[in-house]
Amino acid sequence: MKTKYLFKGLAAVFLLLAVAITGCSKLDSLTGPTGPKQNQQISFQISQQEGENGGLEFLFKPSMDTKISKIVCRLPEQQFEETLTNNDPNYVFQKDNFYDIEEFTHVTAGQQWKFDFTGNSTTGTNTAYTVTSDYTVQ
Secondary structure, three states, X not given: XXXXXXXXXXXXXXXXXXHHHHHOOOOHHHHOOOOOOOOOOOOEEEXXXXXXXXXXXXXXXXXXOEEEEEEEEEEHHHOEEEEXXXXXXXXXXXXXXXXXXXXXXXXXOOOEEEEXXXXXXXXXXXXXXXXXXXXXXX
């Protein structure tokens, strides 16, 4: 008889534990589906225009206000790389505005360029970032 009550008691404890564990496994209601802070990483849109010296000029547009310390322009298929350093790393590039990167000669349609942007966010903790944007020449 004591064994019968012991099994019922253990079954009740296991049932309560199972309900407690299942009910507490999600934190969506407390912090949202992505946790307390979403990663709002910046992105850069790349475009092109004819340069003043007969080359092709690349431009960028940031998705949010940002400070940029350097841009590395790469054309991997030709093992070309050029680093452009910003003389005023505290300058704030405004979101949704286009800015010149550089004019390059001998650029042809279909080339796949990569642009590595290194800088700091202008909001919150001034977080450092490095973001790569890919671009295929039109």
